[in-house]
Each structure stands twice: as structure tokens, then as C-alpha cells.
Amino acid sequence: MPIYEYQCVDCKSRDQRVAGLDDHTAFCTQCGSLMLRLDEDVFQPYFEKESRPVWPAKASL
Numbered sequence: 001m002p003i004y005e006y007q008c009v010d011c012k013s014r015d016q017r018v019a020g021l022d023d024h025t026a027f028c029t030q031c032g033s034l035m036l037r038l039d040e041d042v043f044q045p046y047f048e049k050e051s052r053p054v055w056p057a058k059a060s061l
Contacts, residue, residue: 006035014038 006026007014010033017026019037026035 005038007038008033008035010034
């Protein structure tokens with residue numbers, strides 16, 4: 001499993017943890033509050049909308 005970086009929503013402490021792909025939250029060891037994963041979504045580039053049409057636009061006659 002990969003190592004991800006997490007940040008606490010309350011005390012803002014950061015921690016690195018070994019976690020699965022779907023483990024987006026954890027508990028803070030400092031204050032016990034919720035921590036959120038800080039990584040980029042590795043699949044985001046595959047799901048972004050195309051900025052240009054897939055096929056060329058038809059020319060006006």
C-alpha cells in the first residue's frame with residue numbers, strides 16, 4: 001500500500017500514513033479529530049472534460 005499525507009481539520013497537524021486507495025480520512029493522533037488526505041486525485045486527468053471538440057466542427061456552406 002502507498003503512503004499518503006493527511007492533515008487534521010482542527011489542529012492542522014500533518015502525518016504520513018500507509019493507506020489504501022479509498023482511505024480518504026483518518027483520525028489525528030494529536031487531538032483525535034478528523035484528518036483528510038492531501039494527495040492529488042491520480043485519476044482526475046482521465047475524467048476531465050475535453051477543452052476542444054473531439055471531432056472538427058462542420059464548416060459553414
